[in-house]
Amino acid sequence: MGANGDILDCLIVGGGPAGLTTGLYLARFKRRFLIVDSGTPRAAWIPTSHNIPMFADGISGQDLLKRARTNLEQYGKCIRGGRVTGLRKQPDRFIALVEDDDGGTSQIAAKRVVLATGAVDIEPDLPDVPNAVQRGLVRYCPICDGYESRDQKIAVIAYGAHGLGEAVFIARTYSRDVTLLTLGQHLELNEAQRAKLDEHGIKVVEAPVESLDMENDRITALHVGGKEHRFDVLYSALGLQYRSDLALSLGAEHDESGSLIVDEYCQTSVQGLYAAGDIVRGIDQIVVGMAHAxxxxxxxxxxxxxxTEDEPGGA
Structure with a gap:
């Protein structure tokens, strides 16, 4: 949908659920667009999601992405492997610098750009277990799968007020047996926050994890301060690193974490530059990213x- 030298109607950066849904809508609007996808969508980590309507038995992230790509590609070839490494704004277009999967570089011109680059979870520092979230050993979304963890023994790996918030969310919604693991960091909480812990019966373990036991691709026990702790489910609440560098390079408005602030049309403060999915400030859910799209x-x-300039009639 667009040849070299052409100006596309839209360039979509990212091929996760938000990017693919954006492409589906634009295809059906008969617009000329291209998706550049680095092949690292956060959604691919999801073992099974039960929060997406119409999939009563749940659906894996990989299966969801495959279905979305197959659906979109019936409208034509519109997905290109690669990584957008730079983005410039000109009066009537954006120029994207693309590093292709084969190592070559090229430029793409487009009237509008949608960033659907998402975010990546900050991994917990567990002994001898790198990438625990990516590998599915530690979960990251109690909104998505907390229901399946109801009434189980749950640990939340986190520090500070954000971790407290997630532990309280789980304790008041799904389980009365919740422990907050700070992996050796002191938990700085005020009196009101401490009262929240007591109110919901949340236990706190501040000592670092010395070792852990694995069985059948599952963490079965953590050894902390000479004691063994067993949990049915571990969640990480260490936050996200937002892939918003392209938008920030153009001066787009964002919050302190780097997630983008958009208007009711999902347009950033940079005219013609849009954002969809986890990169947008707010709740990180697939259905929300599809709505953004x-x-x-x-x-x-x-x-x-x-x-796309800030002038009368600009949009």
């Missing part, structure tokens, strides 16, 4: 031929 793609279709 619908808003952004429809606005792009309706205003694609107007200027």
């Amino acid at each position: 619908a808003h952004a793609a429809t606005h792009i279709h309706n205003y694609c031929d107007l200027p």
Whole structure:
């Protein structure tokens, strides 16, 4: 959907659920677009999601992505492997610098850009277990699968107020047996926050994890301070690293964590630059990212031929 030297209606950066849904809408609007996908969507880590309507038995992230790509590609070849390493804004277009999978580089011009680059979870520092979240040994979304963990013994790996918030969320929603693991960091909480711990019966273990036991690709026990702790489920609440560098390089408004602030059409503070999915400030859910995509793609279709500068009629 667009040859070298052409100006696309839209460039989509990222091939996760939000990027693929953006592409589906633009394809059906008969717009000329391209998705550049680095092949590292966070959704691929999901073992099974039960929060996506119409999949009563749940669906894995890999299967969801495969179905979305197959659905989109019936409209034509529109996904290209590679990584967008730079983005410049000109009066009537954006210029993206792309590093292809084969190591070559090229440039793509587009009137509008949708960033669906997402985020990556900060991995817990567990002994001899790298990438525990990616490998599914530690979960990262109690909104997605907390229901399946109900009434079980749950540990939350986190520090500070954010970790307390997630532990309280789990304790008041799914389980009365919740422990907060700080992996050796002192938990700095005020009196009101300490009262929250007591109110929900949340235990705190601040000593570092010395070793752990594995069985059948599952963490069965953690050894902390000479004691053995066993949990049915471990969650990480260490936060996200947002892949928002391209937007920040153009001066897009963001919060202190780097997630992007958008308007009701999912347009950033940079005219013509949109964002969808986990990269947007708010709740990190696949269905929310798909909603972002619908808003952004429809606005792009309706205003694609107007200027992207801050001037009357710009959009």
